[in-house]
Amino acid sequence: MQHGQTAIFATLLSFAVCWTSLAHGQDGCCTTEIGCADSCCEDSGCRFKLRCLDSLFGSKCGSQDNGCGLGCADDGCDLGCTSDGCGLPAAAPPYGGDCGTRRTLTGDWGGARNSLASSGIVFQGDVTQIYQGVASGGVRQTWNYAAHGDYLLLTDFDKLAGVKGLSLMIRAEHRMGEFIARDAGVILPPALHATTPVPDSNDLIITNFLFTQNVNENVTVLFGKLDTLDGDRNPFASGRGKTGFMHTSIVEPISGIPTVPFSTLGAGVILSVDGNPFAQFLVLNGTDTTTTAGFDELFENGVALVGAVNLPSNFGGKLGIHTLSGAWNSGTFNSIRQDPRVILPIVPLRTTDDSWVLWYSGSQFLSQDPTNPMKGWGLFGRFGVAKGQTSPIEYFGNAGVGGASPIRGRDEDQWGIGWFYSRNTNEFGPVATNALGIGNFSTGVEIFYNYAVTPHFKVTPDLQIIMPDPTFEEQKASLQAQSEKINARFTRLWIPGRRKYIACESYRLGFRWQELGEFEEAVNSFQRAIDAYDGQRPRKSKDSKAAFQVVAACHNHIGMIYLEVNEFPAATKRFTEAIKLRRELKRLFPEDRENQVYLGGALCNIGLATKSLSGILFML
Numbered sequence: 001m002q003h004g005q006t007a008i009f010a011t012l013l014s015f016a017v018c019w020t021s022l023a024h025g026q027d028g029c030c031t032t033e034i035g036c037a038d039s040c041c042e043d044s045g046c047r048f049k050l051r052c053l054d055s056l057f058g059s060k061c062g063s064q065d066n067g068c069g070l071g072c073a074d075d076g077c078d079l080g081c082t083s084d085g086c087g088l089p090a091a092a093p094p095y096g097g098d099c100g101t102r103r104t105l106t107g108d109w110g111g112a113r114n115s116l117a118s119s120g121i122v123f124q125g126d127v128t129q130i131y132q133g134v135a136s137g138g139v140r141q142t143w144n145y146a147a148h149g150d151y152l153l154l155t156d157f158d159k160l161a162g163v164k165g166l167s168l169m170i171r172a173e174h175r176m177g178e179f180i181a182r183d184a185g186v187i188l189p190p191a192l193h194a195t196t197p198v199p200d201s202n203d204l205i206i207t208n209f210l211f212t213q214n215v216n217e218n219v220t221v222l223f224g225k226l227d228t229l230d231g232d233r234n235p236f237a238s239g240r241g242k243t244g245f246m247h248t249s250i251v252e253p254i255s256g257i258p259t260v261p262f263s264t265l266g267a268g269v270i271l272s273v274d275g276n277p278f279a280q281f282l283v284l285n286g287t288d289t290t291t292t293a294g295f296d297e298l299f300e301n302g303v304a305l306v307g308a309v310n311l312p313s314n315f316g317g318k319l320g321i322h323t324l325s326g327a328w329n330s331g332t333f334n335s336i337r338q339d340p341r342v343i344l345p346i347v348p349l350r351t352t353d354d355s356w357v358l359w360y361s362g363s364q365f366l367s368q369d370p371t372n373p374m375k376g377w378g379l380f381g382r383f384g385v386a387k388g389q390t391s392p393i394e395y396f397g398n399a400g401v402g403g404a405s406p407i408r409g410r411d412e413d414q415w416g417i418g419w420f421y422s423r424n425t426n427e428f429g430p431v432a433t434n435a436l437g438i439g440n441f442s443t444g445v446e447i448f449y450n451y452a453v454t455p456h457f458k459v460t461p462d463l464q465i466i467m468p469d470p471t472f473e474e475q476k477a478s479l480q481a482q483s484e485k486i487n488a489r490f491t492r493l494w495i496p497g498r499r500k501y502i503a504c505e506s507y508r509l510g511f512r513w514q515e516l517g518e519f520e521e522a523v524n525s526f527q528r529a530i531d532a533y534d535g536q537r538p539r540k541s542k543d544s545k546a547a548f549q550v551v552a553a554c555h556n557h558i559g560m561i562y563l564e565v566n567e568f569p570a571a572t573k574r575f576t577e578a579i580k581l582r583r584e585l586k587r588l589f590p591e592d593r594e595n596q597v598y599l600g601g602a603l604c605n606i607g608l609a610t611k612s613l614s615g616i617l618f619m620l
Contacts, residue, residue, distance in 0.1 A: 095107055095108035095109075095113045095114055095117075096108050099454070100454050101454070101455065102455065102456065103455045103456055104456055105456045105457070118159070119159055119160055120155055120156035120157065120158065120159030120160035121153070121154070121155055121156075121160065122152075122153075122154040122155075122156075123151075123152070123153055123154075124151070124152040124154065125149070125150065125151040125152065126149075126150050126242065127147060127148070127149050127150075128147065128148045128150070128193050128241075128242050129145070129146075129147045130145070130146045130147065130148075130177075130191050130193065130194055130246075131143065131144075131145050132144060132146070132179075132180050132190065132191050132194070132462075133180065133183075134180060134183050134184050137185075137466075138183055138184040138185045139182065139183055139184065139185040140183050141183075142180070142183050143180075144177060144178040144179065144180050144183070145177045145178070146175065146176065146177035146178060146179055146191065146193075146194035147175070147176040147177055148173065148174070148175050148176070148193040148194065148196065149173060149174050149175075149176075149204075150171070150173045150240075150242075151171070151172045151173065152169060152170070152171050153169070153170045154167065154168070154169050155167060155168040155169075155170075164214075165213055165214030165215070166211065166212070166213050166214075167211070167212050167213075168209075168210070168211050168212075168224075169208055169209075169210050169212075170206065170208060170209050170210075171206065171207050171208035171227070172204050172205065172206050172207070173196065173197050173204070173205060173207055174197070174202060174203060174204040174205060175193075175194065175195065175196060175197070175198070175199075175201075175202060176202055177194070178194075179191065179194035179195050179199065180194075181195070184466065186442060186466060187392065188247070188248040188249050188254060188393075188422060188442070189247075189248050190246060190247050190248075190464055190466070191241060191246045191247075192240070192241040192246065192247070192248045192251050192252070193240065193241040193242065193246070196229065196240075196262075197227070197262070197263065197290050198290055198291060201291070203291075205290060205291055206225070207225070207227040207262075207263040207290060208224070208225060208226055208227055208263070209224045209225040210222060210223070210224040210225065210226045211223055211224050217272065217275060218271060218272045218273065218275075219269065219270070219271060219272070220269070220270040220272070221267070221268070221269050221270075222267065222268050222269075222270070223266070223267035223268075224265070224266075224267075225263065225264065225265050225266075225289075225293070225294060226263070226264070226265075226266055226284075227262060227263040227290075228256075228260050228261065228262060228263070228284075228306075229252065229262070231252065231253070231256070231260065231306075231325075232252055232253050232323065232325065232359075232361045232382070234321075234361050234362075234363050234380050234382065235321065235363050235374065235378075235380075235403070236363050236377070236378060236379070236380040236400070236401070236402045236403045236416065237250050237251065237363075237380045237382070237398065237400065237402070237416070237418060238251060238252070239251070243414055243450045243458060243460065244402065244414055244416055244448065244450065245402070245416055245418055245446055245448060246446065246448065246460075246462050246464075247418075247420060247444070247446050247464055249396065249398055249420035249421075249422055249442075249444075250398045250400070250418045250420050250446060253325070253357070253359040253361065253382055253384050253396070254384075254393045254396050254422060255357045255359060255384040255385060255386035255391055255393050255394070255395065255396050256327060256357045256359070256384070256386070256391075257391060257392060257393065258288070258329075258333070258355070258390065258391065259304065259327045259328070259329045259355040259356060259357045259386065259387075259390070259391065260284070260304060260306055260327045260329070260357070261284060261285065261286070261287060261288035261289070261304060262288050262290055263288065263289065263290040264284050264285040264286075264287065264288055264289045264290075264294055264304075265284070265285045265289065265294040265295070265298055266282055266283055266284035266285060266304075267282070267283055268280060268281055268282035268283060268306075269281055276312070277310060278309070278310060278311075279307070279308065279309050279310065280306075280307065280308055280310075281305075281306070281307045282304075282305070282306040282307070283303060283304075283305060284303070284304040284305075284306060285297065285298050285299060285303070285304070286299065286301050286302035286303050286304045286329050286330060286331040287300060287301045287302075287331065301331040301332060302329055302330035302331030302332070302354075303329070303330050303331075304327060304328070304329040304330075304331075305327065305328050305329075306325070306326075306327040307325070307326055307327075308323055308324065308325035308326070309323070309324050310322075310323045311323070313364075315364060318364065318365040318366060318367075318368055318376075318378070319364075319365045319368060319373055319374075320362070320363065320364040320365065321362065321363045322360070322361075322362045323360070323361045323362070324358075324359075324360055325358070325359055325360075325361070326356070326357065326358045326359075327356065327357050328354065328355070328356045329354060329355045329356070330353075330354050331353075331354070331355070332352070332353055333352050333353075333355055333389070333390040352387075352389040352390055354387075354390075355386070355387050355389075355390035355391065356386065356387050357384060357385070357386040357387070357391065358384060358385055358386075359382060359383065359384025359385070359396075360381075360382065360383050360384070361380075361381075361382045362380065362381050362382075363378060363379065363380045363381075364378050364379045364380075365377070365378040365403075366378040366379065366401075367403075367406065369404070375404050376403055376404055377401065377402060377403030377404050377405075377406060377415075378401065378403055379399070379400070379401050380398075380399065380400055380401070380402070380418075381397070381398065381399040381400075382396070382397065382398050382399075383396070383397045384396050384397075386425075388425035389425070391425060392424060392425060393422045393423070393424065393425070394423055394424065394425040395421075395422070395423040396420070396421065396422045396423070397420070397421045398418055398419060398420040398421070399418070399419055400416060400417050400418030400419055401416070401417055401418075402414065402415055402416025402417060402418065403415070403416070405449075410451075410452070412452030412455060412458075413449065413450055413451055413452055414449075414450040415448065415449045415450065416446070416447070416448055417445070417446075417447050418445070418446045418447075419443070419444070419445050420443065420444055420445075420446070421441065421442070421443040422441065422442050422443075423440060423441040424440050424441065442466060442467070443466075443467050444464055444465055444466035444467055445464070445465050446462065446463070446464045447462070447463045447464075448460055448461065448462040448463070449461055482505070482509055499532045499533060499547070500543065500546075500547060502528065502529065502532040503529040503532040503533060503547060503550050503551065504529075504550060506525045506526065506528040506529035506532070506554075507525070507526065507529045507550050507553060507554055509525040510522045510523075510524075510525030510526035510528075510529065510554065510557060511557065513525055514526075514557060514560075514561060519561045519564070519565065522557070522558075522561060523558055523561055526554035526555075526557050526558050527554070527558070529550055529551065529554045530551050530554050530555065533547055533548065533551055537584070538581065538584050538585055538588055539588075540588045540589075545585060545588070545589055545592075548581055548584075548585060549585065549595065549598075551581060552577075552578045552581035552582050552585070552598070552602075553578075553598070555574045555575070555577040555578040555581070556574070556575065556578040556598075556601070556602055556605065558574045559571045559572075559573075559574030559575040559578065559605060559606075560605065562574060563605070563608065571605075572606055575602055575605045575606035576606065578602040578605075579599065579602045579603060579606065582595060582598055582599035582602055583599065586599060
């Protein structure tokens with residue numbers, strides 16, 4: 001149960017097989033984060049004409065002038081664009097050196113890695129491990145371990161087969177362990193990487209299979225399966241939650257859920273001016289197909305159109321980046337469905353046609369490395385609005401400061417302090433308040449420091465303080481008062497109609513307590529409803545039918561609570577009781593279709609409980 005604010009502390013370990021997003025060129029050379037060639041040192045190259053600009057579209061993409069490194073770093077481009085730079089070949093990082101200085105854990109593979117890179121084949125992989133817990137407040141104070149593996153295979157067909165400008169990026173990823181969003185009583189994961197690509201699966205899933213083709217120096221086309229997690233590459237507040245901010249509200253524009261699917265088929269075009277990415281337009285399948293190839297669902301429920309314009313600025317002689325983005329989805333929405341970026345049960349909505357979102361993302365350097373315009377620290381901010389009938393988050397905002405560490409000698413470190421705010425839609429707010437123990441809005445602060453033990457091994461202490469809508473505590477007090485009132489009346493069951501009143505009100509309160517995450521209070525309320533009819537059996541009457549439908553439902557809800565906390569034998573016992581009562585009601589009222597549906601649900605639940613119990617016994 002939440003008590004005021006929620007404090008979350010996490011330690012994040014980043015363990016990279018190839019960490020190109022932080023690779024630098026030689027000393028004194030103007031570099032992007034992948035390392036430009038020496039001829040890029042001239043001011044007419046990368047340095048001040050933004051030819052290696054970390055922008056929203058084609059981030060870190062290099063110019064074709066002066067031999068500047070023609071590629072983006074890992075996670076570099078907008079909306080799932082290839083990590084090797086919108087079709088430009090990825091610059092191979094130096095794989096050699098000893099374990100304490102090289103940028104990759106496994107090195108050069110006896111020379112094979114550099115040989116493959118020179119032929120246009122580059123493998124990148126990293127594992128992010130997270131130990132995160134609720135230190136105070138929230139639904140319950142607990143600590144969980146989670147991990148995420150991210151593996152990229154980049155192919156430059158120019159080097160491999162002589163096909164100019166064509167490249168392919170394949171991304172496979174998987175998650176492990178448990179996330180703490182439900183424990184913290186929030187719907188937006190405090191560690192985004194702990195829930196992607198699919199929160200309820202540990203399977204290795206291909207989220208990108210993306211081709212890009214450079215038509216000329218100003219036009220790049222892309223097509224295939226792409227994920228949209230890199231849809232807003234703010235230089236100080238993105239990075240997929242690996243080495244920077246972790247909270248979903250800061251890492252990405254959350255109002256885009258579900259207008260912009262997480263991973264789906266699509267195609268698009270990137271336009272550049274003087275070699276600098278300027279605008280992008282994408283046509284996406286309107287449905288998320290993270291776990292499938294997506295062809296069977298292609299445009300089955302509409303199309304999503306995504307566009308953005310990216311403009312640099314030069315405030316105080318320092319680089320600024322400003323992006324205005326928008327998306328529209330023509331699909332029909334009748335529920336808020338599961339998405340790795342927001343942790344919710346399937347929540348029914350009124351059927352609504354189309355969905356839209358608009359957001360601004362900005363950054364302003366306050367300190368820049370004179371040899372690398374994209375290295376430094378500064379301010380960032382995002383603000384967005386979405387159609388409230390379809391998006392769980394109608395408004396959002398974040399702002400803060402961060403970037404490269406200003407500490408002398410800690411060139412590989414990063415830091416950040418960020419504030420975030422999200423407001424649930426009016427359609428969704430009451431559901432979230434009742435179901436997850438949160439109010440109509442949530443706000444908080446995140447502080448982190450990413451410490452590079454070696455270039456390929458990094459540790460990130462992270463503190464988040466999340467402050468819920470104060471109406472939550474008011475709800476708790478109200479429920480407690482109602483529970484005490486019912487308890488006072490429980491001793492007078494002989495009064496006509498009192499059993500029915502006690503059972504119905506106790507069931508209603510138990511349901512509310514359960515949805516708020518107060519499991520002990522919920523079990524007590526459900527058990528009170530069961531005890532109101534202790535020693536009695538169903539009879540063929542309308543009142544008896546209604547009463548024992550409530551009793552059966554209470555047993556089922558208690559079973560679900562025990563299932564949630566992994567008490568499988570207790571869950572099985574409660575589901576068994578629910579099934580007995582439902583079968584008795586089916587015998588007395590064979591025409592009752594609703595009871596048959598609930599009977600089927602109880603049978604499914606006991607199957608889950610016994611399967612989980614069998615799994616535990618098998619592991620033992």
